[in-house]
Amino acid sequence: MEIVVCIKQVPDVPTVRMDRERMTIIREGVESVINPLDYIALEAALELRQKAGGHVCIITMGPVQSEVALREALAVGADQAILLTDPDFAGADTLATSHVLARAIQKIEPFPDLILCGMQTTDSDTGHVGPQIAEELGLPQVCGVNEIHREGKFLVVKRLSDGFVDTVKVTLPTLLTVTKGLCPVRDLPLGALEAAFSTKDVLEWNMTDLDLKKEEVGFAGSATQVRRLRTPPPRGSGDIIEGPPDVLVGHLLRRLEALSILDEEDEKK
């Protein structure tokens, strides 16, 4: 099975910080790591390769520094790595990002049987990119997958939706976005890391390689623009009222009244 995994580099912090002026994520001084779900996608791809044979190719769109994420993915066990980078790719929204990724996937030979993405990222968290790639390539898609089995020319996958487990049978080629629980992430042997950085190659494709025009990519190719950025007000800690139940009930009623949450009718009942 020929598999392409899309990976994105994200800041290695519990919560991202935003630059309010430029309306972008602050990446300076923060170490970047592979988006955790993309790591899972990569491990899943390697598991499938082990069972079904084939190759795993990883791609990322990002600045030249994203090469490090690709090299780490090579250490995990991917066969090929392609960096999609061009100064004009900067400022891309999810649509422009998906467009570049879709174009790159079309250029990969042979066309993959399976494309894996993370369900969402820890920094921008839109969950748009996978579905948009599938749409652009005209492929079936299943999002939020946490189990994959192969059945002949189909994949049978499971996803969790609203407390139900959906089992979906899908034809290849297809695109899946994956989520936690699909497979474990292993520790990396040091020799694999050494080899990924000293002996492996990372291919680089720019706008011309992908036969894209300036107006299709980056800021110019984006359909959305960030108008305003706000941090939601922090949730208060709430009041804790203590006492015996009969006292508490009266206390609570008075509080609710004061907030005009209870109307007269309710109170009479």
Added chain:
Amino acid sequence: MRLEPTMKQAVIRRSVRKFSERRLIAAAVEMDKTEQFPWDIAEEMAGLQYFGLEIPATYGGAGLDSVSTAIVIEEISKANAAMGLCISVHNGVAASPVYLFGNAEQHRRFLNPLAQGKKIGTFCLTEPNAGSDASALETNAIRDGGDYILNGNKVFVTNGGISGINLIFAKTRADGKDLGFSVFIVESEREGLEKGPIEDLMGMRGNPVCPLSLRDCRIPLENRLGDEGGGLKIALSTLGGGRLGIAAQALGIAQASLDASIKYAKERRQFGKAICDFGAIQDLLAEVGTRIEASRLLTHRACDLREKGKKYTMESAMAKVYASEIAVEATRVGVQIHGGYGYTKAYPIERFYRDAKVCEIYEGTSEIQRVVIARELLKG
């Protein structure tokens, strides 16, 4: 000159840190308490090639450069100094000399299992009457036909209780003639080698350090590492690299101590504020932070010289003496910042303090490092 870690080195640090935080931090407490070596964890580490850091891939090692190796040892020691000591000694003064001075047959028999973590290595130089003055060692190896017969006592053998392959330094003699030191690779199961009881140490209690005795231990010629009489050369070359391991280890302990101190100083409140708001505490943190940074630069610079095949005797001694003294200082200050709680086992800082001290002692005491540095300085 490059002072920043490379992309590769940064990823290696993150990767080892992740493993260490998950597997080694909790184990450190247990190891200190029970003095039991966690074989299950060591096996995992073997799978990740932590036992063959600088050894080429052909032998099953990771083939890392020297700076990466120091980074790995620092991160492991930050989480678990006793395990850091095991890795540092195994790689720096056991696997490394077998690689550098061993022949093809010795590589096959000894380097493969060492690099793959199937056997743990030791370096046995110190004796009851030969500490700083290694030339006073009394263990002797007398040639007997194609074999050597070894007799003597070694003390303070790091990894002693868990080792499979031991490098023994001994005086070689034949027909009553003194031929100088040689190094012998002695398997733990060989008849005539006996391990003594584990030392009841102040710190590094998770590492089974013990004495080792040789009674008419018959060693075939094929087990001699390097030339007959070549022991001094091997010892000097090995200790140069070993000191970088100790420097990295000290750096890890110092960094763990600073991190713990910062965390505590932000949490602990007195006089209505966090104690990190007091100038006196800030001074302590600033001083330790600065020196740790300096130790790291010294250590990585010495590693870089080693990597480039240049002489680094003085630089590694500088890195070792500076980093180990900073580790002791950082942990002492750490206990101080933790106040009375720092003097209890409720926090790991008291263990860091105990673990740090020995860095000033083994692989050459601070006094001996200064002798080495001064000798190099005065050469010019």
